[in-house]
Amino acid sequence: MTTGLPAINGDRLWSSLMEMAKIGATAKGGVCRLTLTDLDKQGRELLIDWAAGVGCAHEYDAIGNLFLKRPGRDNALDPVMTGSHLDSQPTGGKFDGVFGVLAGLEVFRTLEEHGLATQAPLELTVWTNEEGSRFSPPMLGSGVFTETFALDWAYGIKDDAGIRVGDELARHGWIGNAIGNHPVAAYFEAHIEQGPVLEAESKTIGVVKGAQGQRWFEITVLGQEAHAGPTPMAMRKDALVCASRIVQAVNAMGFEHAPHACTTCGLIKVIPGSRNVIPGNVWFTVDMRHPDDAELAAMAGELHDVSTRIGQEQKCAVQIDPFWEFHATPFDRGCIDLVRQGADAWGYAHMDIISGAGHDAVYMAGKVPTGMIFVPCENGISHNEMENAKSEDLAAGCQVLLHAVCGKAGLAG
């Protein structure tokens, strides 16, 4: 399958990215193109124009996911889908999401340019509200498509101004008839890594094997509030000293479950707190991630054990409340292999990697054989106007996407 595929046009991909980045461009070089706004509409219309230029029709489903369709030789076959999102964070970058969409477009353009047809039809999808910054939760469009979320519930979600998702969709004429997931043979998504690993390892392609499971907790430590002056060290029940030992233990747990575990305490508060009062009440959060649910469950057990032990040693009461949970999502072995083969075939340095962030592909993976292709981003920075990536890395990711999509859809004779 690796033979006979043309090279994609990296310059064309880059110039499309730069053209799309003008829509919602910020003074600091980033992009603000919030979901379901007029700017989001401008972005989608530009894409629809480009796709029409290579013979693709478009349609919407009931949550406004946009599908650009390239017929195959046998349209009775389930389509092979690729895509990502065009909406951005309020101070977002030029590549997050957009790269996956325009890499798909570049795949279509390359096939068209070389007069190549696939056996199965192809679909390029733009998911509605991946970012979740205007309407929460994120990954709303793929969540509805995969029946993770109910459509009516999604319509009722409001932004800070009280505007409903359903009303914005209607305003743009983006409410199609289709509800829920139509049959899809496979889904591939190219994306910047949004982390520092590929750059640090000097790899061009990340072969994404799946997404981390996540467990979030809230921990409350109750000690004894007391005056910082007259209370000797040995008689204290200092909730912050106790909490800071647990923070250390949480961090150590990440290293103990290397290389895939991630453990983070992102928020901490002394309640009510005063400079000269021994803290009696400390609240903090724990975010634990691992690509293996069993390992993640073991980590949750360790969190409970170590926190309880430290609490006893520090004479504090420690309460651990589960806050949120998301199962680990392994990707499809066949899709993973196609991505790896594509990187090998084109001689790109690559490595297996786990996605730490959420992506539409994670919801898709629950329904459809799914793979992802990561490319490096500068310093691992994303969700930031400074977000940057190299044209040659983006081109490589697009080339691997062509390989994977054609591998699944089959090149017609």
Add this chain to the structure above:
Amino acid sequence: MTTGLPAINGDRLWSSLMEMAKIGATAKGGVCRLTLTDLDKQGRELLIDWAAGVGCAHEYDAIGNLFLKRPGRDNALDPVMTGSHLDSQPTGGKFDGVFGVLAGLEVFRTLEEHGLATQAPLELTVWTNEEGSRFSPPMLGSGVFTETFALDWAYGIKDDAGIRVGDELARHGWIGNAIGNHPVAAYFEAHIEQGPVLEAESKTIGVVKGAQGQRWFEITVLGQEAHAGPTPMAMRKDALVCASRIVQAVNAMGFEHAPHACTTCGLIKVIPGSRNVIPGNVWFTVDMRHPDDAELAAMAGELHDVSTRIGQEQKCAVQIDPFWEFHATPFDRGCIDLVRQGADAWGYAHMDIISGAGHDAVYMAGKVPTGMIFVPCENGISHNEMENAKSEDLAAGCQVLLHAVCGKAGLAG
């Protein structure tokens, strides 16, 4: 000097305390008698009545400190002073401050009852705004008396409603002519410990040897904000992990400089902070105390060294900013000895102790030979409506106060 002194009347002391506690009594059994309010005036007027009953005149100085004067045999001698404060925290207790004032009154009453005169005159002082909860800073009256604070500056301090100290003093008619400290032979203050040591050690009397020096710092840790998912443990610059190691080190330092060191981190903040973002900026406070300034300086040096080392190990920048400083205040050896002798003479279990909290006596100690007498309070709790103390312990503290005051003033043969 220990012979010939009568027993004070512990029941009378207790009933005076309970009577005074009715002024500003709270539903939960505490007291809210904020400085310079009408309730504060009621409290002072009750005291003035009681003192008049034992032949004491009263006068105010320019910051409203109230002096109740019991003449001696030789009124050319400098007076021996005792006292404390009648103002309370918003949710304060019945004993903090009030005990020292009413113990002084009980000393006067006991002397009067037994027809005893002292060589030097005695003064019972009620300091203005010791608590600092309505008008900041605390210990304002003793601070002006000892010329720690300028009078005009003190007049200009406003409460949350914008009311000035000077205007409240004028409203009550509490602005006397005297400015600054008149000569005083010695100052003694009886007080509940506001800490748990005496109770834990089963001692009735704490012989206070001085007040801790204090150094307050603010520490800022700068790491690298990053996504909690895609950022491997080894590539992180987690400012909270770094800060929590410093919190541990600060706590350990308190134990290393036992038995007198106290080290506390009372506040901590992740800025801006999010559950799934590795903290890039953490701010926290350090309160370090020790009765020996040289030792305290050494601790400050260690704080700098250990924080810098931890910062390097955690790949974070650590900035340490001094915030406030208060020198250690040793009390007068003669006054300390009188307190200890009094406890011995009356057979009270006693121990030497250092004051961790601030008191008017700490300012006085900078100008005048000073001693303090601590008695236990239940569970070490103070600045709380639950504040409690045993009648027999309070009586013992008052008895030792009588001994010390008469020891300095001399009983007239």
